[in-house]
Amino acid sequence: MTSTLDLPDKHTILVADDTPDNLAWMSHLLRDLYGVSVAPSGARALQIMAAEPKPDLILLDIMVPQTDGCKVLRHLQANAATRDIPVIFLSAMNAAEDETTGLAPGAVDYITKPINPAIVLARVRNQLQLNMARDFLKNQSAYLERTIEKRTHEVLAVQDVTIHILATLAQIRDNETGQHMRRTQNYVRALATRLQRHPRFQHLLDDAAIDAMCKSASLHDIGKMGIPGHILLKPGKLTAAEFETMKTHTTLSRDAIARAEATLGHSRPFLRYAKEMAYSHHEKWDGSGYPQGLVGDSIPVSARLMAVADVYDALTSQRTYKPAFPHAKAVAVIQDDRGRHFDPDMADAFSEIADEFQAIARGVPTPTFRPRD
DSSP: OOOTTSOOSOOEEEEEOSOHHHHHHHHHHHTTTSEEEEESSHHHHHHHHHSSSOOSEEEEETTOSSSOHHHHHHHHHTSTTTTTSOEEEEESOOSHHHHHHHHTTTOSEEEESSOOHHHHHHHHHHHHHHHHHHHHHHHHHHHHHHHHHHHHHHHHHHHHHHHHHHHHHHHHHOHHHHHHHHHHHHHHHHHHHHTTTSTTTTTTOOHHHHHHHHHHHTTTTGGGGGSOHHHHTOSSOOOHHHHHHHHTHHHHHHHHHHHHHHHHTSOOHHHHHHHHHHHHTTOOTTSOOSSSOOOGGGSOHHHHHHHHHHHHHHHTSOBTTBOOOOHHHHHHHHHHTBTTTBOHHHHHHHHHTHHHHHHHHHHSOOOSOOOOO
16 A cells, blocks of 8 residues: 555656756666656756746756756746755855755755765655655645634634524514614624724723624523513513522523533633623623622623613613603713713714614614513
């Protein structure tokens, strides 16, 4: 069985030397193992290299006339079609500094004259094997890159489909929760993009982070699927006990996402953001929120973004016990809560792009009745 690095096909060698006897002798030495072409000058060697098929290796006299070996090598290296073809210099100059000078331009080996047949055959074979190994690794690397890219796309597609299914399940149980999840996804993207160059957030909100947060945003209320319907859809005011039950949707959401993460066996950015938003989007800047009473920057950035998106959508959505607030009133409420409910810089950024929020709200249908936050 032939190994990957054996030479199963007859490779071709170009020999360039100005001495006819040397060309004849090298041809005789190599022809039983390889295809051989010869060039009596550097110019002729370059003509041969310009044609197809190209040789697999070049034995090049460093003092070849018209265009010397170093110039030929530089010309070959400047051409993408020939730069990877190995060149072995042949030379009568056998001092150490001569060999160093010969190898410096990029020759893979240096053989001194008079030629030892065994050395020539061994070094030619070694260089052909090394070149095959490089080609093999290059092809394997390209194959692996294509495979990884394909698998990454497949994983992302499964991730997107899973998020869509979960959001759809929430919508089947309660249409407005599903629509709310979709609208907040778009609000988060708009607000995060606005803050991308802000000094406080630019290191946290690169394009990849924003994409992951937007995918995650649609899962922030997934725990509402675990809230009893008579509480989730209650048309009147909740009792204190019912409100405590309602608040558990944050923990239910976080725990469900954490179980999915444990099943995977490792964390992914979109799952981390999903947990942050699900668990902490009801936290408030001044520490009066739930479930943990976090204060200021201890609240994850993703959850602070979601807090603005969630409240705006709640204010502009109709409920059985209140009409939908006009857009301008919702903007005023959020700005008034700057530094209390909301990160001040996020509240300011929201005010700057409030028209974008309004356009998003108009673009995603709002049902006549929205359940609890």
